[in-house]
Amino acid sequence: xxxxxxxxxxxxxxxxxxxxxxxxxxxxxxxxxxxxxxxxxxxxxxxxxxxxxxxxxxxxxxxxxxxxxxxxxxxxxxxxxxxxxxxxxxxxxxxxxxxxxxxxxxxxxxxxxxxxxxxxxxxxxxxxxxxxxxxxxxxxxxxxxxxxxxxxxxxxxxxxxxxxxxxxxxxxxxxxxxxxxxxxxxxxxxxxxxxxxxxxxxxx
DNA sequence: CCTATATGCGATTTACATCA
DNA sequence: TTGATGTAAATCGCATATAG
Numbered sequence: 001x002x003x004x005x006x007x008x009x010x011x012x013x014x015x016x017x018x019x020x021x022x023x024x025x026x027x028x029x030x031x032x033x034x035x036x037x038x039x040x041x042x043x044x045x046x047x048x049x050x051x052x053x054x055x056x057x058x059x060x061x062x063x064x065x066x067x068x069x070x071x072x073x074x075x076x077x078x079x080x081x082x083x084x085x086x087x088x089x090x091x092x093x094x095x096x097x098x099x100x101x102x103x104x105x106x107x108x109x110x111x112x113x114x115x116x117x118x119x120x121x122x123x124x125x126x127x128x129x130x131x132x133x134x135x136x137x138x139x140x141x142x143x144x145x146x147x148x149x150x151x152x153x154x155x156x157x158x159x160x161x162x163x164x165x166x167x168x169x170x171x172x173x174x175x176x177x178x179x180x181x182x183x184x185x186x187x188x189x190x191x192x193x194x195x196x197x198x199x200x201x202x203x204x
Numbered sequence: 205c206c207t208a209t210a211t212g213c214g215a216t217t218t219a220c221a222t223c224a
Numbered sequence: 225t226t227g228a229t230g231t232a233a234a235t236c237g238c239a240t241a242t243a244g
Contacts, residue, residue: 052220052232092234095212
C-alpha cells in the first residue's frame with residue numbers, strides 16, 4: 001500500500017501551545033526536569049508509533065532545505081500538505097536538519113583548523129632543527145676565530161702573515177652574517193677585546 | 205508595560221534500524 | 225534472539241520577536 005498513507009497515520013502531538021511563560025532565569029543550578037512520555041495523551045493516539053519519513057518526503061524536504069534553511073509558515077503549511085505531514089513535523093524536520101547542518105559545518109571547520117595546526121607544528125619543527133644546525137655552525141666559527149687568534153698571537157711582530165690575517169677576517173665576516181644576534185655580538189666583542197684589538201693594532 | 209502567540213535553538217529523550 | 229549502538233524524530237525549556 002501507499003507508504004504515504006501509512007505516514008498519514010502518524011499523528012504527531014500538536015503543540016499544546018502551553019508555553020508556560022518564562023520563569024526568570026534561575027541563577028545557578030537549574031535542574032532540567034525529566035519529561036514523562038506522552039503516551040496516548042490527548043493529542044497522541046494510543047498505539048501510534050513514531051515512523052521515519054519516506055525517502056520521497058525526505059527528498060522534497062532536502063530540496064527545500066537546500067534552497068533556504070529557514071522555514072516560513074506559509075512554506076511549512078504548503079510542504080506539510082504536499083507531503084501529507086503535520087506542519088509541526090515539517091518544522092521539527094527543519095529544526096533537526098539545521099542542527100545536523102551546523103554540526104557538519106563545525107566538523108569541517110575543526111578539520112580545517114586541525115590541518116592548519118599540523119602544518120604549523122611541522123614548520124616549527126623544521127625551523128627548530130635549522131636553528132640547531134646554525135648554532136652548531138656558529139660554534140664552529142667561534143672556535144675557528146679563537147684558533148686563528150691564538151696563532152696570530154704566537155707570531156713575531158716582524159713577520160706578519162697576510163694570509164693568516166685574511167683568514168681571521170673571513171671568519172669575522174662570517175660572524176657578521178649573524179648581525180643582530182646578541183650573543184654573537186657579545187662573544188665576538190669579547191674575542192676582539194681579548195685577542196682581536198691587540199693584533200689588529202699591531203699591524204695597523 | 206503586560207500578555208499571548210509563534211518560532212528558534214540546545215539539550216535531551218524516544219523509537220526504530222542495524223549489526224555482532 | 226538479543227543486547228549494544230547509531231540516528232532520526234520528537235519533546236522540553238528557555239529566549240526572542242511581534243502584535244494587540
